[in-house]
Amino acid sequence: MTYKVSSENYMFSFSKDIKPVLCVKSGDRVEIETMDCFANQIMTNEDKLETLDWNRVNPATGPIYVEGAQPADALKVTIEKIQIGNRGVVATGKDLGVLGHLMEGLYSRVLDIKDGEVIFNEDISFPINTMIGVIGVAPKEGSINCGTPGSHGGNMDTKLITEGSVLYLPVFVEGALFGLGDLHAAMGDGEIGVSGVEVAGSVTVKLEVVKNMSIANPIVKTSDITATIASAPTLEEAVTTATQDMANLLKQHTSMSVEEIATLMSAVGNLQFSQVVDPEKTVRFAMPNRILERYNIL
Numbered sequence: 001m002t003y004k005v006s007s008e009n010y011m012f013s014f015s016k017d018i019k020p021v022l023c024v025k026s027g028d029r030v031e032i033e034t035m036d037c038f039a040n041q042i043m044t045n046e047d048k049l050e051t052l053d054w055n056r057v058n059p060a061t062g063p064i065y066v067e068g069a070q071p072a073d074a075l076k077v078t079i080e081k082i083q084i085g086n087r088g089v090v091a092t093g094k095d096l097g098v099l100g101h102l103m104e105g106l107y108s109r110v111l112d113i114k115d116g117e118v119i120f121n122e123d124i125s126f127p128i129n130t131m132i133g134v135i136g137v138a139p140k141e142g143s144i145n146c147g148t149p150g151s152h153g154g155n156m157d158t159k160l161i162t163e164g165s166v167l168y169l170p171v172f173v174e175g176a177l178f179g180l181g182d183l184h185a186a187m188g189d190g191e192i193g194v195s196g197v198e199v200a201g202s203v204t205v206k207l208e209v210v211k212n213m214s215i216a217n218p219i220v221k222t223s224d225i226t227a228t229i230a231s232a233p234t235l236e237e238a239v240t241t242a243t244q245d246m247a248n249l250l251k252q253h254t255s256m257s258v259e260e261i262a263t264l265m266s267a268v269g270n271l272q273f274s275q276v277v278d279p280e281k282t283v284r285f286a287m288p289n290r291i292l293e294r295y296n297i298l
């Protein structure tokens, strides 16, 4: 079955207390329409960040209840298609992002997206590199706003989460309560200025329950690599968790010693920044699929 959910079904947090907008079976597809991270409040260069309603930022579309999903399962999300609009917004400003101390006030600009390119200024355009910033499930307890990443996913701003990728999310509550939003026409690792090229659009995903696949944090698989994703208040903590999660994955599926695992990961694995600007920082540890597939991992 293929369903459609419009961006009018938005939420500003992931929580088990939010009523699902759709109920699907494992294996169903959903085309999910999303607003951009400013809830489409910046449409022209005259719309300023200063007058933005900050209670309406980072909407995600959802939640979607997936039948049969139980705590200690994983939700496998296959990202089949991402379509984006023809207008993107970039933003930064004082105290925002890594260079925020160099700026005064807030800055935003609307960019045209044409023929697969983002027109940045009169001199430069660059190819789109679409990705999903916010994607996740409800946490075990309470509610986590869509601007914050965590074990439940959320605002991971990880550019590997793109068309063709498969994302595994831990399930914490019955039905998983999945949602996504915050599409980027392009974003670099780190998202150093605090935004990507923020854009509205739609994403077609296939949602499947993987029974008894107990993972602590999200894992993403592209055509080449598989990465454990971790978010924490500091980069150091996120580095340790992402690295340990990958080591655990290898430990569960192989007979290698921790020394063998550490030397293998040190030789062929890559620690990568996802984003360094959100309330929690996100990093990932990437291993070549060629190595993991040898042990039938994912």
Ligand code: CA
Pocket (backbone or CB within 6 Å): 037, 133, 134, 155, 157, 182
């Ligand atoms: Ca984001």
Ligand code: ZN
Pocket (backbone or CB within 6 Å): 037, 133, 182, 183, 184, 195, 196, 198
């Ligand atoms: Zn964004």
